Amino acid sequence: MGKGSRGNRGRGKFSLPPSLRALPPRFDRKPDLVLVSEPKSRIFKPLKIDSSPKKVFILDTSVLIHDPESIEYLAGNGNLVVVLSCVIQELDHLKMSENDAVARASREATRKMEKYQLRGNCRRGVKADRGGYIIFVEADLDNLFVADSILIEYARSQVIKELRAQSVIIVSKDTNLRLAARTKGVTAEDYNTDKVSNPESLLPGFSEFKVPLNEVEFKKGECGREKERKFVLMLDDSILAQHIDVNKLKENNCCKIILANGNVLYTIFKKSLGAFSLFHRDFKRIKPKNDEQTFALALLFDPTIELVALPGPAGTGKTLLSLLAGYVQLDDLYRKILVLRPIETVGRDLGSLPGDQSEKFAPWQLPIIDNFNLILGVNENERPRKGRETRSDDFEQYNQLEISPYIYIRGRSIKGEFMIVDEAQNIPPKDLKTIVSRAGQNTKVVVIGDPEQIDHHYLDRSSNGLIVLIKKMIGLPLFGSVTLKTSERSELSGLIASLM
Numbered sequence: 001m002g003k004g005s006r007g008n009r010g011r012g013k014f015s016l017p018p019s020l021r022a023l024p025p026r027f028d029r030k031p032d033l034v035l036v037s038e039p040k041s042r043i044f045k046p047l048k049i050d051s052s053p054k055k056v057f058i059l060d061t062s063v064l065i066h067d068p069e070s071i072e073y074l075a076g077n078g079n080l081v082v083v084l085s086c087v088i089q090e091l092d093h094l095k096m097s098e099n100d101a102v103a104r105a106s107r108e109a110t111r112k113m114e115k116y117q118l119r120g121n122c123r124r125g126v127k128a129d130r131g132g133y134i135i136f137v138e139a140d141l142d143n144l145f146v147a148d149s150i151l152i153e154y155a156r157s158q159v160i161k162e163l164r165a166q167s168v169i170i171v172s173k174d175t176n177l178r179l180a181a182r183t184k185g186v187t188a189e190d191y192n193t194d195k196v197s198n199p200e201s202l203l204p205g206f207s208e209f210k211v212p213l214n215e216v217e218f219k220k221g222e223c224g225r226e227k228e229r230k231f232v233l234m235l236d237d238s239i240l241a242q243h244i245d246v247n248k249l250k251e252n253n254c255c256k257i258i259l260a261n262g263n264v265l266y267t268i269f270k271k272s273l274g275a276f277s278l279f280h281r282d283f284k285r286i287k288p289k290n291d292e293q294t295f296a297l298a299l300l301f302d303p304t305i306e307l308v309a310l311p312g313p314a315g316t317g318k319t320l321l322s323l324l325a326g327y328v329q330l331d332d333l334y335r336k337i338l339v340l341r342p343i344e345t346v347g348r349d350l351g352s353l354p355g356d357q358s359e360k361f362a363p364w365q366l367p368i369i370d371n372f373n374l375i376l377g378v379n380e381n382e383r384p385r386k387g388r389e390t391r392s393d394d395f396e397q398y399n400q401l402e403i404s405p406y407i408y409i410r411g412r413s414i415k416g417e418f419m420i421v422d423e424a425q426n427i428p429p430k431d432l433k434t435i436v437s438r439a440g441q442n443t444k445v446v447v448i449g450d451p452e453q454i455d456h457h458y459l460d461r462s463s464n465g466l467i468v469l470i471k472k473m474i475g476l477p478l479f480g481s482v483t484l485k486t487s488e489r490s491e492l493s494g495l496i497a498s499l500m
Helices: 003-011 061-066 070-074 085-094 100-117 147-156 175-183 291-300 318-328 362-376 391-397 429-436 465-473 491-499
Strands: 055-059 080-084 133-137 167-171 187-189 207-210 219-223 228-234 253-258 264-270 275-278 307-311 336-341 401-405 417-421 444-449 479-481
Touching: 055 061, 055 070, 055 147, 061 070, 061 085, 061 100, 070 080, 070 100, 080 085, 080 147, 085 100, 085 133, 085 147, 100 133, 147 167, 147 175, 167 175, 175 187, 253 291, 264 291, 291 307, 291 318, 307 318, 307 465, 318 336, 318 362, 318 417, 318 444, 336 362, 362 401, 417 429, 429 444, 429 465, 444 465, 465 479
Parallel strands: 055 080, 055 167, 080 133, 167 187, 207 253, 307 444, 307 479, 336 401, 336 417, 417 444
Antiparallel strands: 219 228, 228 275, 253 264, 264 275
């Protein structure tokens, strides 16, 4: 190459080699969230409402997916809820989501909004059932910004300022949107209507009493609506009332009574009857290893308690004890064990799985099958032989054990079954309400889960279905709950659960 050629290359325009020219630009994708400066012109139309609101809530799509009833809750006490057209567009896209729960919530939220629009002029604000107003605003910005930025800019616009409300708040389950809004000086909050304050205080334990007696006489008494014959200690006829302050106890409170001779009585306090129900049962293979497991079995075997909640960390025996209680009472009280689970994965999802519904759900059935085989005494070290099925398969074949995702529960009526709702911490409160309300006559519902292991994107320790259920039901005659605290799976499991 000559000197002139080398000189032209140094001063000429630089170009990429042919092998690199076909590569797409690195930043050709629009970001999910765009922070913009003040709009160049006033792009939002003035609002015309009949009265000045106390607070203005600008609703994000994530809240409507989490709770389609959120509009009504937020619109109470003279507040104004603003629904932007971009939110409706997002709901329209989500109604075709592969996630059935998201698609169903999207359709339900759309129907709710149409109901409000038909009440009057939706662009001037329609009256909500709880006293506030709901208004629908066109805000597309010619597709210049994504929906998150539209919400932020609308909250900062002169249109909102002219309402002279006490506060303007963006309500979203999206943490990044809330962070971005605050950087622009806009107040943003999580949807807290269904959240439980101080959830740790709601996790019930058991009460322990030391009584200076060597013996306590139990009399057979009638307990519960069905008049089951159970061993019951009546407070009116016992000296126990002198040593236990029953006014501090709730309905179906688990009570450990230690006598002077060291004997321990595991009882459930029936506040409506003024009696202690004694639990005593022998198990051949699987026995409770601690006080919490004993009380869990007491609640599971009490036919007068139709709804049981068992929160606790991994390895405490929630699933095993629930399946054990259902198996022992099979045929005598219940004709079938029904296990419902959410479809939530740890880490990245594998995507669409081949096969029919049963084959697709097979990975989520394994924890139930493992525990059920342990109850049945299936030898894990025995090599399977061709043509031989496990005993858990036999129960499924004879329709005595069903394991399925809860998303197909709507419309069913569950009668005479022992229903276990597993991983309830990953179920939204509204969905859990739908599940439990399926229970018919002679059906017992057991709700179990670990509030510390939440995989659902929009749920946390204070808003998941398990915690909300305990808050709403504790103290009622048909409900009982105890928290399992000690991991019995292995020393390693307990150590990891407590430290990580």
